[in-house]
Amino acid sequence: MNVVTLSQLQFAATGMFHWIFVPLTLGLSIMTAWMETKYVTTGDETWLRMTKFWGKLFLINFALGVVTGITMEFQFGLNWSEYSRYVGDIFGAPLAIEATLAFFLESVFIGVWIFGWNKISKKTHLVAIWLTAVATNVSALIILLANAWMQKPVGYVIRNGRAEMNDFLALLTNDYGLIKFVHTLMSGYALAAFVIMGVSAWHLLKDNETDFFKRSFKMAATWAFVASILVALTGDFHAAEIAEHQPEKFAAMESIWETKKNVGMSMLVFPDAKNERNAIESLTIPSLLSYMAFRETEGEIRGLKDYPKEMRPPVTPVFLSFRLMVGLGFFMIFSSLVGLVLSRKDNFTDNRLFLTIMVFAIPAPYLAQQLGWLVAELGRQPWIVYGVLKTADAVSKSITSTQVILSLLGFTVLYGMLGAIDIFLLVKYAKKGPDTDVSSIIQVQGRG
Amino acid sequence: MDISIFQIIWFVLWGVLWAVYFMLDGFVLGTGFMAGFLAKSDTEKRVLINAVxxxxxxxxxxxxxxxxxxxxxxxTTYALMFSNLYSALILLLFALIVRGVSFEFRGKIDSPVWKKSWDTAIIVASFLPALLFGVAFGNIFKGIPMKNDFAAINFSYDGTLIGLLNSYGLLTGVLFVLLFAVHGSLYAAIKTTGDLSRRGEELANKLWLPLLVVAVAFLGYTYPATKLYDNFLKAPVLLIVPLIAVVSLLLVKVFIAKGSCHKAFLFSCLTIVFVVFTGVTGLFPNLIPSNIDPASNLTIFNSSSSLLTLQIMTVVAAIFVPIVICYKIWVYxxxxxxxxxxxVLGNPEAY
Incomplete structure (x- = not known):
């Protein structure tokens, strides 16, 4: 394999690994802050115990999210130095701003939150978790704006042999990034809510701490349902945006080969990339795809055949990832709605089948998130910056394939071990359940 | 304003960011790889981890x-620095990743084997960055074998990982390790109590002389090995920078001898900051020189962003860096x- 492919593999592997931990951080930070707010405003001890229990899982997960994030920042220079040099004038700024504005805030106040229980007042402690939570969300916004610039480059001019920024505001208000941000953020909230529902269901099945986990489940079901609906809505907007700005990606997502008006959406499709057609295509709802892409049934969708083969994204993986992601999204809406309705009733824990399903549903949002990134990044190929710079031209020139093979091996072994340990610890502490005694905190904070 | 003003502002900020990083992570790395000498029991190890x-x-x-x-x-400097030093930085990255999770993971399972493994991980993953940062900066001071044609956008590098382990690079590596060892020991002295604190003070005291010897050797070897002194010879007033570094280092010993570890730690901070400033002052206007062709040096003029980007970044830094400093001081x-x-024993939240 050459340096480009190896570097792509490494970026994909390290990025997807990083993304196992980020969405739970995004969602669980806000939800933990929410629980602590309830505790501070009501004084109800259960909310404090919830804060501590879910907060612990948040922290075990947080550690790996942080350390794997540094890899992402360094990799632009390590493996993609031509990219960094060519677009650094506009792409470097958001990364530096993210560190200064958000990453500092979250990293400093997470320390205050963990170690501050008996050192600062109740209210200051609450402020610490909110600052951490808001900062992680702002981090995501800035990073997604940077990623959006690679998808829909704005506010730049090609000058001095590189892309130079000429409109910073355009970068910050890139609609592609803003929609993507809400889509991603809501999917993070949904994921965290599914983790809470799943873990709670596991304990409820064992009749363990029933009040505690009923309350957790009920809270999470609301978050999960609202967030999943918003994921779908923003996903719909996002797809329309892609249809307009990245028609090849859209065509690959839907496996559309021929340019046509009035394109229907087929429920059953399987692409046959080799022969540039679909092997299966049935159960078609007329005009639906045209409508979803352009908000009019007459909308013309450009097919993949309009583009030379080397300019098309890899159709089969993009299409399958997209379909599966959407399917999982619908499953999440449906199951969280059922959860929302059932958890209103006091005896909902009798429904053991539903609780069991919710335990096994934990991986669903994780899988959906990974698939979403595959659609976004594979769908942009062969470009690294859409329409501006090809991936093949972006790689570092001074590195050899041996170097990248070794680093990729290193990442695989290291991340494999750390990931296994982290998931093991998450499961261990999730199964262990909440601590019964929080009196020491209440005593100290009462004085504070 | 002219772009060169902003290029100079960002050169200064670049130096300050590295200096502050080494000052702050220096004691975390230092307590990390000195943990075996500082802490003798599991409780003491936990105290040390909880202190950072x-x-x-x-x-x-x-x-x-x-x-x-x-x-x-x-x-352009970012791109070439990271890709040219690929293997060294990958190693550094692995170490920093392991170091970070070790703190979180160590206390999560109550088993001696588990804890011992993470203790080893903390020592190795703290020592490696200290050494590698030193080696990397030694090589940056010295220049790396690159040939850059900025007009034709053609860059090449002719170095290897082994090539970085030259005598000057290694000496700088040892200098960093000793700086952080003393720094970390002093941090343990002022942040813990009893035997642990006393051992921190003793170790700092013992390691001070080797540090001084290496620091003198570094300052001496820098003359033939690098061009860092050129700027100081051109403007001797700049010699104040290395002078502050040396005086601070001497004061570290003075205050340890007086039993005043807080002041010794403060001057250890200053030593690290001014060692970095000495190197950075000598580099100006280069960020990374080439040791085979002066025209290939990466300077603040030939590798910077555009005026607009530098202006925006200056505004961002002017607003947020002071805010960051304020809340960091509050947290400390x-x-x-x-x-x-x-x-530590009474707190279930402790690491």
């Missing part, structure tokens, strides 16, 4: 910011008390 627990993550962000600032302000104040054995 609330702040290590925030300290590491200075590195992320230094990296981000290099990317935003000097993208909250956690200013020494960490005791009883506190």
């Amino acid at each position: 627990g609330p702040v290590w993550d925030g300290n590491e962000v200075w590195l992320v910011t230094a990296g981000g600032a290099t990317f935003a302000a000097f993208p 104040r909250i956690f200013r008390a020494r960490v005791t054995n009883e506190e």
